[in-house]
Amino acid sequence: xxxxxQTPSHQVTQMGQEVILRCVPISNHLYFYWYRQILGQxxxxxxxxxxxxxxxxxxxxxxxxxxxxxxxSNFTLKIRSTKLEDSAMYFCASRIGGTVLNQPQHFGDGTRxxxx
Amino acid sequence: xxxxxQTQPGMFVQEKEAVTLDCTYDTSDPSYxxxxxxxxxxxxxxxxxxxxxxDQQNATEGRYSLNFQKARKSANLxxSASQLGDSAMYFCAMREVNNxxxxxTFGGGTRLMVKP
Numbered sequence: 754x755x756x757x758x759q760t761p762s763h764q765v766t767q768m769g770q771e772v773i774l775r776c777v778p779i780s781n782h783l784y785f786y787w788y789r790q791i792l793g794q795x796x797x798x799x800x801x802x803x804x805x806x807x808x809x810x811x812x813x814x815x816x817x818x819x820x821x822x823x824x825x826s827n828f829t830l831k832i833r834s835t836k837l838e839d840s841a842m843y844f845c846a847s848r849i850g851g852t853v854l855n856q857p858q859h860f861g862d863g864t865r866x867x868x869x
Numbered sequence: 870x871x872x873x874x875q876t877q878p879g880m881f882v883q884e885k886e887a888v889t890l891d892c893t894y895d896t897s898d899p900s901y902x903x904x905x906x907x908x909x910x911x912x913x914x915x916x917x918x919x920x921x922x923x924d925q926q927n928a929t930e931g932r933y934s935l936n937f938q939k940a941r942k943s944a945n946l947x948x949s950a951s952q953l954g955d956s957a958m959y960f961c962a963m964r965e966v967n968n969x970x971x972x973x974t975f976g977g978g979t980r981l982m983v984k985p
Contacts, residue, residue, distance in 0.1 A: 784971060786972060786973075788973075794977075795960070795975045795976060795977045795978055796914070796960060796962075796973075796975040797975070798972040798973065798974065801971060801972050808971070809968065809971075809972060842912060844914060846914075846973075848971070854900065854901065854902035854921055854922075854964060854966060855902060855919050855921055857904055857916040857919060858904075858916075858973060859916065860906070860913065860914035860915075860916075861913075862911075862912065862913040863912050863913065863914075865912070
């Protein structure tokens with residue numbers, strides 16, 4: 754069964770450094786998402802991406818964050834200057850397309866980001 | 870106001886018994902979808918079951934079923950014949966048709982522990 758792939762599984766970075774989290778969504782999916790989960794807390798939406806542009810973003814997704822689909826397969830999340838509070842599990846998700854509500858988002862296994 | 874509320878932070882269930890995990894939601898959209906995800910200790914998010922706001926019947930998927938009470942705005946997950954492998958965090962999430970990004974809004978989760 755096709756799946757969403759995220760790399761790396763764990764990233765340790767010094768505060769103030771840039772980090773790029775990578776995702777390969779399921780190949781025929783058209784909608785892409787990033788979520789984060791701070792340890793012990795609920796999953797929070799960051800950004801959604803469709804047709805090569807951001808369709809929605811949350812308050813968390815400030816100008817330190819950016820997303821890109823550099824080619825036909827990868828979908829990346831960049832944090833420009835990391836802060837301690839960016840430490841979290843970051844999930845990429847994808848969905849096949851259309852407005853039908855019953856299409857689930859399929860999640861990757863996550864990247865655990867630790868900021869020192 | 871919280872859009873998704875899961876009031877049980879943790880629950881125990883005896884192996885082979887059934888358990889109900891509560892979820893209430895708040896929306897003014899006439900059309901929405903409700904999803905349940907399982908998050909084992911390894912961290913990945915696994916889609917379990919979906920219920921649409923216009924679905925006449927409660928959703929079922931193997932040992933998982935939804936007790937959907939639209940007037941009460943609740944969508945409780947029922948796991949029958951619990952297994953040790955069911956021990957995990959369970960998240961209820963909602964997608965509203967009028968949200969441009971089609972993102973999921975998650976509840977705080979319930980940690981289920983299955984006792985042998």
